Amino acid sequence: MSALPFDSVLYGALLSDAESIALLDDTAQLRAMLDFEAALAEAGGDCAAIPESAALRIAEVARTFDPDPAELTEATARDGIPIPALVAALREAVGGEAASFVHWGATSQDVMDTALLLRLCKILDIFDKRLVAVCGKLATTAAAEGDTVMVARTRGQQATPTTFGLKVAGWLAPLQRHRERLDELRPRLEVLSFGGASGTLSALGERAAAKVETALAARLDLAVPALPWHNQRDGLIELSSWLALVTGSLGKIAGDVLLLSQSEVGEVREGAGGGSSTMPQKANPVRSEAILALARLNAGLAGQMQATALHNQERDGAAWQQEWLVLPQMLLACGSALNHINGLLEALQVNAERMRANLEAANGLVLAEAASFALSRHLPREDAQALVKQACKEVSASGRHLFDILAAASDAPVDWQALRDPAQHAGMSRQFIERVLRRGK
Structure with a gap:
């Protein structure tokens, strides 16, 4: 039995994201931690902070070491983190004199934060690729439906004529901005975490510390921060806000589709709706419902991530653990929503005749x-x-x-x-659509 739908066999295909979860599970986390340890040893060897022979041995073992997460469970519960037990196991696997140079100059948070960043880089690449696909589908639809006249609805009531193309352009525009935001935030987010025990790197000595820091960042393809960010969580909080923005914009699309696909409206339809256990006539808008639920979830979780800024002193275990509880859910919710929206748009059916009929039914x-x-x-x-x-x-x-x-x-x-022709009253709809499409190009 699963405690959360995200890792449930039953609900996972509906509410989770297999590609993202593969980068967030225990195996992926341990692999990223060991990649950090390998790169740390190599950087130490590059800078003569540890013997070159020890660096080669540690890196070789770390990159092939495959610990069973279950073997670290008891120690993780005791220590509050898996690193002490993982480092002990790695030292045993390395053996000999080289074992004493494992984890040289680092602290547990360096390993865990950087391991998270290594996986986030890959996840954000996946999300950006999905956003590109979503934006492409929306742009195509906005252009094709630029002259499809429909009723605009404000505060739940019929307002004036608009076009479906303009509505879709309104779905597209914030997603274009989210891609820009992602490009802007990644340099602030994708930075090495390496500060040692209290964020001073004192164990390496002043001269060696800067060299090892630079070499380690280069090996992991991360930037060097102005100073260690153990207690500065703004980068991850900014990411969480971005995740909430993306799912919120996708939820807006889903909410519109839900309303437009109501039986009494019938202006759009999910291509393949879900069935009912007792009503054979129904085709439920399952994708839209899932996207909207995930958007609401992330809106609430974003506030929980904001609270992790309250990171006491040089390191705060409670704020840190709150991140572990919240951020993975937000990533999986965003990944799932992006998958659903791509499927929804791929199969979305637009009923222009029903749009026109609803306009005419208003008798002017x-x-x-x-x-x-x-x-x-x-x-x-x-x-x-x-x-x-x-x-x-x-x-x-x-x-x-x-x-x-x-x-x-x-x-x-x-x-x-x-x-009488409603198409004459669509105002600058076509011009607005063209502005959005040009911006995307």
């Missing part, structure tokens, strides 16, 4: 603003608005078209027939 009420402005060219603005407001009430009571009622109620020389 969605053109009330256009009518007000047309009359305002011949009447005082207040009089025009009052006339249209009264006519709207008559539409609801009689079922007649708004423009027919206005034509009978006013002798203003308005070409009501020419104004």
